[in-house]
Amino acid sequence: MKDYLLILCYCALNITFAQECDYTFSGEIHDFHDGSPIVNATIYIKNIDKYTTTDLSGKFVMENLCSGEINIVVSHVGCKDKILNVNIQKNTYKTINLEHHFEELHVVEIKGNNPNKVTQTAQETLLKAKTIERYSSLSLGDALKEVSGVSSINTGNTIVKPIINGLHSSRIAIITNGVRLQDQEWGIEHAPNVDLGSVGDISVIKGSNALAYGGGAIGGVVVLNPLKIILKDSLYGKSIVNGQSNGRGFSFNSSLAKTYTKGWYINATTSLKDFGDFKTPNYNLTNTGLNSMGFSLGAGYKTLEKGFNVSYNYLNNEIGILRASHIGNIEDLVNGINDSQPNVIKPFNRDINDPRQEVTHQVFMIDLYKRFKKLGRWELQYDYQNNQRFEFDIRVGDDRDKPALDLNLKTHNITSSIKVDAFENIKYNFGVNGTYQTNFANPDTGVRRLIPDYDKFDLGVFAISNMKLGNTTNLDLGLRYDFSRIDAKKFYLTSRWEERNYDALFPDLVIESLSSQVLTNPVFDYHNMSVSAGISHDFNKKHSVIFNYGFSQRPPNPSELFSDGLHHSAARIELGDLQTDKETSNRFSATYKYKSDHVSLVLEGFYNQINNFIYIVPTGTEQTIRGAFPVWNFQQTNARLLGLDLSANYTHNEHWALNNKSSIIKGRDIKAKQALIEMPSFKSVSALKFSNKKWMLLNTELQSELVLRQNEYPDNNFEAFIPTTGEYVLVDISTPPSTYHLLHFQSDITLNLSKKTTLNVSLNVKNIFNTSYREYLNRLRYFADDLGRNVMLQLKLNY
Amino acid sequence: MKNLKNIYILPLLALFFMACSNDDDTPVPVIEEEVITTMTATLVPNGGGTTITLQTRDLDGKDGPNAPVLDISGNLAANTTYTGSIEILNETESPAEDITEEIEEKDEEHQFFFQATNSIATFTYSDQDGDGNPIGLSFTLTTGSAGTGTITITLKHEPNKTASGVKDGDITNAEGETDVSASFNVTVQ
Numbered sequence: 001m002k003d004y005l006l007i008l009c010y011c012a013l014n015i016t017f018a019q020e021c022d023y024t025f026s027g028e029i030h031d032f033h034d035g036s037p038i039v040n041a042t043i044y045i046k047n048i049d050k051y052t053t054t055d056l057s058g059k060f061v062m063e064n065l066c067s068g069e070i071n072i073v074v075s076h077v078g079c080k081d082k083i084l085n086v087n088i089q090k091n092t093y094k095t096i097n098l099e100h101h102f103e104e105l106h107v108v109e110i111k112g113n114n115p116n117k118v119t120q121t122a123q124e125t126l127l128k129a130k131t132i133e134r135y136s137s138l139s140l141g142d143a144l145k146e147v148s149g150v151s152s153i154n155t156g157n158t159i160v161k162p163i164i165n166g167l168h169s170s171r172i173a174i175i176t177n178g179v180r181l182q183d184q185e186w187g188i189e190h191a192p193n194v195d196l197g198s199v200g201d202i203s204v205i206k207g208s209n210a211l212a213y214g215g216g217a218i219g220g221v222v223v224l225n226p227l228k229i230i231l232k233d234s235l236y237g238k239s240i241v242n243g244q245s246n247g248r249g250f251s252f253n254s255s256l257a258k259t260y261t262k263g264w265y266i267n268a269t270t271s272l273k274d275f276g277d278f279k280t281p282n283y284n285l286t287n288t289g290l291n292s293m294g295f296s297l298g299a300g301y302k303t304l305e306k307g308f309n310v311s312y313n314y315l316n317n318e319i320g321i322l323r324a325s326h327i328g329n330i331e332d333l334v335n336g337i338n339d340s341q342p343n344v345i346k347p348f349n350r351d352i353n354d355p356r357q358e359v360t361h362q363v364f365m366i367d368l369y370k371r372f373k374k375l376g377r378w379e380l381q382y383d384y385q386n387n388q389r390f391e392f393d394i395r396v397g398d399d400r401d402k403p404a405l406d407l408n409l410k411t412h413n414i415t416s417s418i419k420v421d422a423f424e425n426i427k428y429n430f431g432v433n434g435t436y437q438t439n440f441a442n443p444d445t446g447v448r449r450l451i452p453d454y455d456k457f458d459l460g461v462f463a464i465s466n467m468k469l470g471n472t473t474n475l476d477l478g479l480r481y482d483f484s485r486i487d488a489k490k491f492y493l494t495s496r497w498e499e500r501n502y503d504a505l506f507p508d509l510v511i512e513s514l515s516s517q518v519l520t521n522p523v524f525d526y527h528n529m530s531v532s533a534g535i536s537h538d539f540n541k542k543h544s545v546i547f548n549y550g551f552s553q554r555p556p557n558p559s560e561l562f563s564d565g566l567h568h569s570a571a572r573i574e575l576g577d578l579q580t581d582k583e584t585s586n587r588f589s590a591t592y593k594y595k596s597d598h599v600s601l602v603l604e605g606f607y608n609q610i611n612n613f614i615y616i617v618p619t620g621t622e623q624t625i626r627g628a629f630p631v632w633n634f635q636q637t638n639a640r641l642l643g644l645d646l647s648a649n650y651t652h653n654e655h656w657a658l659n660n661k662s663s664i665i666k667g668r669d670i671k672a673k674q675a676l677i678e679m680p681s682f683k684s685v686s687a688l689k690f691s692n693k694k695w696m697l698l699n700t701e702l703q704s705e706l707v708l709r710q711n712e713y714p715d716n717n718f719e720a721f722i723p724t725t726g727e728y729v730l731v732d733i734s735t736p737p738s739t740y741h742l743l744h745f746q747s748d749i750t751l752n753l754s755k756k757t758t759l760n761v762s763l764n765v766k767n768i769f770n771t772s773y774r775e776y777l778n779r780l781r782y783f784a785d786d787l788g789r790n791v792m793l794q795l796k797l798n799y
Numbered sequence: 800m801k802n803l804k805n806i807y808i809l810p811l812l813a814l815f816f817m818a819c820s821n822d823d824d825t826p827v828p829v830i831e832e833e834v835i836t837t838m839t840a841t842l843v844p845n846g847g848g849t850t851i852t853l854q855t856r857d858l859d860g861k862d863g864p865n866a867p868v869l870d871i872s873g874n875l876a877a878n879t880t881y882t883g884s885i886e887i888l889n890e891t892e893s894p895a896e897d898i899t900e901e902i903e904e905k906d907e908e909h910q911f912f913f914q915a916t917n918s919i920a921t922f923t924y925s926d927q928d929g930d931g932n933p934i935g936l937s938f939t940l941t942t943g944s945a946g947t948g949t950i951t952i953t954l955k956h957e958p959n960k961t962a963s964g965v966k967d968g969d970i971t972n973a974e975g976e977t978d979v980s981a982s983f984n985v986t987v988q
Contacts, residue, residue, distance in 0.1 A: 397908070399832075441826070443829045489825060495864055516859065625836065
């Protein structure tokens with residue numbers, strides 16, 4: 001019986017095969033973007049295990065096929081495999097479109113040599129995930145210092161703002177997950193609200209050349225890309241736990257993604273940080289702890305042709321501000337500067353007391369895209385950000401628990417762009433975006449508003465082209481126009497309004513007069529142009545150059561226009577200026593790159609001339625009934641920045657390598673013929689690296705960090721009367737601290753726990769010799785030393 | 800994708816919210832409370848003579864541009880003991896608010912400090928808070944021999960009255976917040 005059935009089956013099969021087996025399946029394979037033929041693509045018929053490849057015109061032929069459905073896999077180097085089923089009932093001809101460029105489906109960029117880079121002809125550096133993970137217990141500002149020419153301006157060690165080639169705050173656009181961060185970035189003590197745990201890689205672009213991300217970023221653009229989504233059926237993630245001696249705390253972050261070949265994905269990240277008081281080599285930094293909690297959720301659908309992403313990010317930071325930096329009046333400041341130690345030093349404590357900041361930042365983003373054949377990719381994005389900032393000062397009486405600053409900033413943004421990549425040698429990107437922003441300064445603080453209520457409207461359009469001239473030359477051109485309107489409602493003290501001469505200059509702005517205050521309604525419009533042009537050329541495999549020019553304008557931010565009042569914790573009166581005009585930057589840069597088997601070198605030079613450069617400087621003191629306070633005024637001048645950044649690597653053999661990153665910058669106030677305030681000093685970081693793949697992928701690195709004293713600074717010192725001594729003393733707020741040299745050590749090994757799980761253990765020692773030092777660009781340098789030794793142990797699990 | 804179509808509606812909704820969220824409220828002014836504009840120290844010589852007042856007055860408050868106006872009614876007599884008292888006012892309100900009462904109510908939270916240069920005067924407290932620590936609303940000023948110098952009067956809010964020397968009028972360890980600080984150039988003759 002069994003045999004009989006088998007025979008029957010055999011016959012049946014024979015009949016099927018015997019049906020018709022002389023059909024031809026032929027066709028051609030084209031690039032989806034520009035329709036060009038793809039040469040040497042493989043066509044594999046799975047169910048009959050048969051191969052062929054395309055010829056020079058992208059054509060293929062497969063003969064002697066039987067009727068029925070065939071299952072084909074088309075593949076080509078650098079392409080995503082395409083799977084399709086074809087029903088053969090006759091000779092069949094089919095045109096198959098293949099995604100030729102391997103595309104990071106999420107990254108908003110113009111394609112070129114390096115798929116992860118945003119630009120081809122700008123001074124751009126990419127920080128990879130592995131580097132960023134090392135900083136998971138620190139901040140974005142710390143991580144970016146890996147890039148030569150990037151430094152930071154700090155308030156203590158937890159508020160770290162990046163400086164790119166001497167420029168910071170409003171002059172830097174930080175793009176996270178495609179959204180330009182709007183988190184009251186104008187303030188020096190306002191750290192970027194970025195959760196490094198949800199970041200995959202980071203592009204740092206010096207200068208204003210990434211025009212698609214917005215205008216006004218004359219310092220540079222930092223693009224944080226989310227963790228990559230791999231489109232196959234998979235569940236993967238990683239967790240990082242970090243413990244450290246200084247601050248006696250830990251950080252934890254974790255991410256998990258579920259993906260499907262069809263294109264659907266969902267992912268989530270979470271991060272926690274908990275640190276107590278940090279310490280210098282000699283004393284505790286009382287009230288410098290940090291508590292941070294963040295999470296993000298994302299989901300979407302991605303294919304070559306269309307897709308969407310939705311994401312939500314939440315980040316809450318509670319940051320203690322050094323207790324000794326809270327000063328009452330100028331006498332406290334003088335004491336702070338003259339004393340070698342802070343005036344308040346208490347035993348280690350985890351609690352965060354006043355003065356402190358509590359900032360919550362939320363981002364909601366949705367984008368969708370669709371690819372049009374022989375045209376390109378169209379994208380539409382909407383994002384909403386809510387930034388709530390509380391600053392608590394040490395207050396007394398009934399106001400004890402009230403914040404001194406309570407600002408809520410909401411930003412809606414909508415962007416649409418189309419990237420035309422159908423032509424072989426030239427690509428275009430056109431876009432438009434509109435932003436509406438509203439700031440609310442809560443009057444319940446009982447303190448007159450430092451920043452007023454305002455509405456801000458922005459409209460920007462841009463056009464960018466990227467041309468390939470042969471295989472060795474790229475040419476970029478970009479144009480952008482931004483319209484910006486700020487509409488504020490602000491109270492001035494009548495005495496201040498008159499002291500500033502606004503009653504003569506802006507009499508029409510007053511909408512209401514109260515007993516000692518006037519309510520004004522300043523409405524200012526700004527038209528800003530940006531131009532970017534760049535060319536890159538590879539002479540051969542070793543030598544290449546980039547030349548770049550950027551013209552860019554930045555409107556003044558609300559703090560530069562409207563600041564008015566006593567900044568309590570800093571004990572200084574900060575004054576904006578309604579007459580502040582936009583800044584205009586002309587930046588020229590040149591890059592030389594060399595690469596051989598053992599040596600790689602990147603030398604980046606720039607010259608940036610900024611007219612109407614806006615900066616804040618101490619201009620003297622004002623007497624009040626509570627004593628004297630230093631006054632800091634926003635002013636404008638013409639500035640010239642000139643700098644050189646070097647990054648060099650020497651690989652001796654597979655084990656040993658040397659590396660150096662150095663940068664120097666000269667900032668000059670052309671009008672006053674003196675140095676610019678707050679310019680980074682010369683810095684050089686050298687590292688000796690040893691690695692051995694056989695020893696559990698061991699990497700070790702000994703790092704030497706040398707920061708020279710800033711010898712070029714403006715002298716803004718002034719004399720102040722000290723009532724308790726009855727004397728006039730010099731308030732030395734200008735003299736920079738001395739040169740310092742630190743040694744760091746870093747080491748890690750990787751263990752394979754299972755086929756898909758690896759454990760990376762790293763030990764990191766910062767400031768090995770517990771050297772005491774102060775940094776010119778740390779605003780708390782008047783009061784305390786910087787951090788002492790910090791031993792960090794990190795466990796990273798990839799699964 | 801059929802359900803993808805619905806997604807296209809979301810940005811439109813977003814636009815809709817954008818258009819609606821423009822609230823144009825007029826902000827309310829912040830009238831800072833417990834503002835001190837005026838401090839007057841009245842010095843009455845024991846055994847007769849001219850009463851002297853030292854006054855500082857800053858009508859635009861703690862962050863206004865105008866400097867406080869100092870008024871010294873006359874010269875102090877040499878080698879004389881004065882009975883001193885202090886009045887604190889908020890003159891941004893009408894009628895002026897008497898902050899002195901508030902200080903008396905919360906006397907543990909306040910203390911005045913007196914200092915003089917060139918040894919033109921010495922000071923002693925003549926009042927006490929509930930804890931037996933000085934306040935300084937009442938005090939005694941004793942002048943030395945003739946000369947010129949500066950008398951500085953400081954009001955601290957929430958000083959650490961138990962810190963070393965604070966009870967005796969030494970401001971060095973007082974901490975707290977400075978509510979008033981005024982220096983008067985006086986002549987003793």
